[in-house]
Amino acid sequence: MVLSKKSFEKNYDLIVAGGGLAGVLAAVSASREGLKVLLVEKYGFLGGMATAGLVYPFMSYVENGSKAVANAGLFADLLERLYRIGGTNAPDSRHYRQEFMKIALDHLAAEYGVDVLFHSLLTSVEFCGRRVKSAVISTISGNIEIGAPLYIDATGNADLIALAGLDYHLGREEDGLCQPLTLNFRLANVDTERFDKKAANELYLKLQSEGKLRNPRENILVFKYADDNILHFNTTRYVGIDPTDVWARSRAEVELREQMLEMYLLLKNNIDGMQNSALIESGAEAGIRESRRIDALYTLTKDDVVGVRKFPDRIARGTYMIDIHNPSGSGTEIIRIKENDYYTIPYRSLIPRQADNIIVAGRSIGADHVAMSSLRIMPITSCIGEAAGAAAYLASRDGVPAADINVPELQRLLVSHGALI
Numbered sequence: 001m002v003l004s005k006k007s008f009e010k011n012y013d014l015i016v017a018g019g020g021l022a023g024v025l026a027a028v029s030a031s032r033e034g035l036k037v038l039l040v041e042k043y044g045f046l047g048g049m050a051t052a053g054l055v056y057p058f059m060s061y062v063e064n065g066s067k068a069v070a071n072a073g074l075f076a077d078l079l080e081r082l083y084r085i086g087g088t089n090a091p092d093s094r095h096y097r098q099e100f101m102k103i104a105l106d107h108l109a110a111e112y113g114v115d116v117l118f119h120s121l122l123t124s125v126e127f128c129g130r131r132v133k134s135a136v137i138s139t140i141s142g143n144i145e146i147g148a149p150l151y152i153d154a155t156g157n158a159d160l161i162a163l164a165g166l167d168y169h170l171g172r173e174e175d176g177l178c179q180p181l182t183l184n185f186r187l188a189n190v191d192t193e194r195f196d197k198k199a200a201n202e203l204y205l206k207l208q209s210e211g212k213l214r215n216p217r218e219n220i221l222v223f224k225y226a227d228d229n230i231l232h233f234n235t236t237r238y239v240g241i242d243p244t245d246v247w248a249r250s251r252a253e254v255e256l257r258e259q260m261l262e263m264y265l266l267l268k269n270n271i272d273g274m275q276n277s278a279l280i281e282s283g284a285e286a287g288i289r290e291s292r293r294i295d296a297l298y299t300l301t302k303d304d305v306v307g308v309r310k311f312p313d314r315i316a317r318g319t320y321m322i323d324i325h326n327p328s329g330s331g332t333e334i335i336r337i338k339e340n341d342y343y344t345i346p347y348r349s350l351i352p353r354q355a356d357n358i359i360v361a362g363r364s365i366g367a368d369h370v371a372m373s374s375l376r377i378m379p380i381t382s383c384i385g386e387a388a389g390a391a392a393y394l395a396s397r398d399g400v401p402a403a404d405i406n407v408p409e410l411q412r413l414l415v416s417h418g419a420l421i
Contacts, residue, residue: 005383008306012038012115012148014392015135020048022362022385023072023154024114029389030152031112033413035396037389038146039109040120040137043284046105048156050378051098054184054283056232057223058094061379065339070317071379073419074386080105088226095226099192099370113167120144122155127164130401135160144294150392150402151358152183154385157244157291160366166354167295170244172369179373181238183256185282187264187274188230194273195231197222203270213412215259218330219347220377228279234287239328243291256286289325289376296366297403298348305343305371306335313407314344314421315387315414318380324373337374344421345375347407350388356373356401361388383419 016027019041027039027329050053061071069076083091087100109116120137124270127133134147155158156166165267171178207213217237225232227384236259238252260282267274305322319342322335337343349366350359360366361384363376390413394405411421 003255010115012036012146014038014150014152015040015146015148016152016154017135017160018048018154018156018289018362019043019046019105019116020154020156020362021050021078022156022379022381022388023048023152024109025078025382025385026152026154026389026392027114028074028112029386030392031114031389032417033199033390033393035086035393036261037114037117038148039114040122040146041116041118045102046116047098047101049287050096051102052099052284053287054186054232054281055287055378056098056184056225056234057096057377059320059377060094061216061319063340063342064337068340070319070342070420071383073383073414073417074134075379075382076418078108078382093186093226095224097226103179107214119217120404122163123157125160125163127355130354132160132164132355132357135163135272149357150396152306152361152388152392153358153364154388155293156288156362156364158294158360160358161294161352161360161364162244162292164355164358166352168292169295170242170292171290172327177240178243178291179325180333181241181243181252181256181286181288182234183236183253183260183282183286184232184234185236185260185264186225186230186232186280187267187277188280189276189278190231191273191276192224192229192231196272200267200271204266207266214255214262216330218332220263233263235263237325238286239326243288249286253286257282262383290369290372291364293364293372294352294366296349296360297351297352298346298366300345300349300365300367300371300375302368302370305337305374308338308341308343311344311346313347315347315350315410316345316380316383317342317420318345319374320374320377320380322370322374324370345380345384347387347410350384351403356394356403359388359391361385386417386419387414395411
């Protein structure tokens with residue numbers, strides 16, 4: 001037998017590339033309004049960085065000070081589903097179990113009639129006349145050509161945009177460097193009551209100053225897991241990388257595993273409460289904080305975020321701090337959002353300048369390096385995804401380019417489903 005290129009017989013109104021939280025909620029949002037949606041995902045499960053990358057926990061999605069919730073809608077629905085099946089210990093908990101996250105996302109997609117195609121990697125795009133005509137996904141069944149009138153790029157890396165040959169930005173403006181990659185990992189059998197985080201950091205910094213550690217990060221970043229006696233580490237760091245370079249990504253994965261082992265042995269052999277710890281899992285891939293960002297109709301800026309700007313075409317809120325892990329070494333720059341307030345994300349930032357039938361969801365929207373460091377967290381990207389899906393519905397219904405939809409109607413639709421804009 002010889003594998004041959006195949007095409008789908010089923011017709012879709014919308015294809016969503018990427019099954020992370022932004023992609024799933026975009027697909028669900030569009031399907032909820034009646035579109036026939038195909039969601040393609042490279043892994044055998046949904047969740048993206050929340051599952052494959054072990055990115056954990058959810059960062060804060062409430063206002064500083066008042067603690068008023070800023071991210072709701074389908075994201076709130078997902079939190080409730082997680083709690084109902086045992087994925088969290090409380091309805092509003094930020095600490096989730098990723099295996100339950102996979103199941104909750106399966107349930108959400110199935111309930112709203114989204115067709116999901118796993119083990120499907122977007123590999124090429126046919127683009128002409130400001131429109132994506134078709135795309136090709138590589139699968140175990142061979143290369144499959146897929147097509148629809150509308151597309152949402154929720155790959156996290158703007159892969160569809162890049163494959164279409166459209167303009168994008170990469171890294172910080174002065175030198176193109178992106179925030180570092182991190183391999184998340186977990187240790188079990190930890191006596192968390194005895195674990196001395198201060199002593200661990202003191203030893204870490206001492207060894208680092210003596211040149212005995214590979215990891216350039218400035219401290220140990222660790223979180224308690226949703227279950228007892230497990231610690232989650234977000235502390236490895238690979239700097240100076242172009243995350244769109246597959247050779248660099250490959251080197252990074254190997255180096256980050258070495259950093260993980262180094263950290264595990266340092267803690268197990270020296271820190272009280274860690275003597276019986278066991279390294280039980282790491283992410284299927286390193287977590288990516290920053291990659292391609294589209295050339296959008298509007299680029300969200302640091303000033304917009306810090307100035308808590310409220311755009312007329314806003315489609316989501318953000319309250320998470322500016323959080324820049326140094327792209328070239330150690331240190332993390334933090335700028336907190338004003339208390340009892342939030343900034344907003346304009347719909348124009350989801351629309352690439354050079355295309356009529358693509359909407360972007362997730363961290364790859366139009367933003368500068370600094371603004372992206374705030375909006376990249378999963379509660380915010382989830383809400384961007386919901387907005388992208390609803391916008392696709394309006395573009396399909398009215399037969400207009402994505403840039404020309406009725407934005408006030410989009411806003412009313414989002415609010416009617418419990419979103420906060």
